[in-house]
Amino acid sequence: MFSKQKRGTTLDREQHELLEHAQKRIRQKKAVFQHFIIFLIGVVFFVVTNKILKIGEPHNWYVWAVMIWAFIWIVHLAQVFITNPLLSTEWERTQRERLLEKQKERIRKLEAEIAKEHPLPEIPPKEEL
Known part of the structure; x- marks a missing residue:
């Protein structure tokens, strides 16, 4: 009841990785949404700067700035929601297992070649005294 040992919940390796x-995925998604909010604030700032404060007014430079920023945000969005799920930890694990299997197969072939080319001499059985 009052033992000094603390009972902690221990996560096994797989649970810890998950x-x-x-x-990590939550941080990535949060960053995309924060990027979008900052993008919206930036668009409003660009429009106000160009139209209301009349900075660089003869040209609509803010349109180019917004388009470039929107492109960067779309790339960020694609990276988080398209690229990362395709190249997830499960994909890494599959690739690792496939490479290990190829290496094991190569080692088996080399061992078979060596055994064929350089067979071990047969050791005669010991005679009992």
């Missing part, structure tokens, strides 16, 4: 992956 938890870390989930936290």
Whole structure:
């Protein structure tokens, strides 16, 4: 009841990896949404600067700035929601396992070649005394 040992919840390795992956994805998605909010504030700032404060008024430079920023945001969005899920930890694990299997197969072939080219001499059985 009053033991000095603390009972902590221990996560096994797989659960820990899943938890870390989930936290990473949450941070990525949060960053995309923050980027979008900053983008909207920036657009309003550009329009106000150009139209109301009349800075660079003969030219609508803010349109180019907004288009470039929108392109950057779309790339960020695609990276988080398209590229990362395709190249997830599961994909990495599959690739790693496939490469390990190829290496093991190569080692088996080399061992077979060596055994064929340089067979070990047969050791005669020991005679009992």
